[in-house]
Amino acid sequence: MTQELLDQALVEEATKKSGLIWVRGISVPAPSGPDDEVPAQALWHVWHDGAACLVGDGPGEQPLPGLIDGGDAVVTVRSKDKGGRLVSWSGTVVELAEHTPAWEAAVAELKGKRLNAPDGEAMTERWARECRVLRLEPTGATAELPQGSLAERPLPTPATTRRPVPAALPRLLLKKRKRR
Template identity: 55%
Template sequence: MEPTTTDAPTGPDQSALDRALLEEAAKKSGLLWVRADGQAQSRALWHAWHDGAVVVVGDGIEQPLHGLTAGQGAEVTVRSKDKWGRLTAWPATVTELAPGGEAWLGAVEELKGKRLNAPDTDTIGDRWARECRVLRLAPVGPLTQQPGSMPDASHAAAPMPSPATTRKPIPAGLPKLLFRKR
């Protein structure tokens, strides 16, 4: 009798499975974390999946894209939509899309649908062309993290500096007021 193994497949089949996991995770998740090469911390960014890559818009009054520049590398981490835990991570190449170009127009159409509460829904593309950068983060190389091969380290990060303070403890009687029967 031949011994059976339950190891994950390798080779071309695994590459296709990795690509499918990467794409499905990026499409379903509303947020992803991006760490530019040379940066210490990742930043949460809203995004869209378009033409085989993640696209993000930022700067101006949109989300900040600190440290992400064209020609640079980055690591993209995506969470699971149902469990909210880290699902996969991969290296990416950053490309800035030229405003008005075919790739830029396609990316902007995808991003418009993901942008919530925009102050200028009708003219958002014009504003993005003037004030913002649209970046394409294309996957390169194999997945660095995936189910079955996650790192043992926590990956917890210290909170970003903020002038916000911790509120005082709630008054002892408040739960009784909130949850009393009417």
């Protein structure tokens, strides 16, 4: 019993303090095959009322792949200071119906943490129309942290990085002004 309470406290404190969690959704088993696993994805969240709350799957919001209502998820929490893995826990995905008391409470918390929203105060109505608000409720099971770096190749994207700095640019920037 004591170990369960310590695990619960660790999950809650670590997840509360971390602004970013890694979530791997495990979809409900298909009748014709085994469970499908989706790779872990970094997601911003807030801890509210005993669960990690997320918003996404809408224009301008984070994608929530593999997170379906009633499904399971594995959450790995990182340290906000050092970025290392602190704890990994299992949870159940609960999709909140819009404008219910639970949805309103979760959205009020999420709204305070959402950075650079394109529509400011109108974002909650956009979330109700176009997005999903989820709760990841811990099941009480913590997992052993994986060993190694878990580094993987980035997914293909149309985004590009900057090109190399032109060779003449440093000379132009550091050129001293001539005195008259």
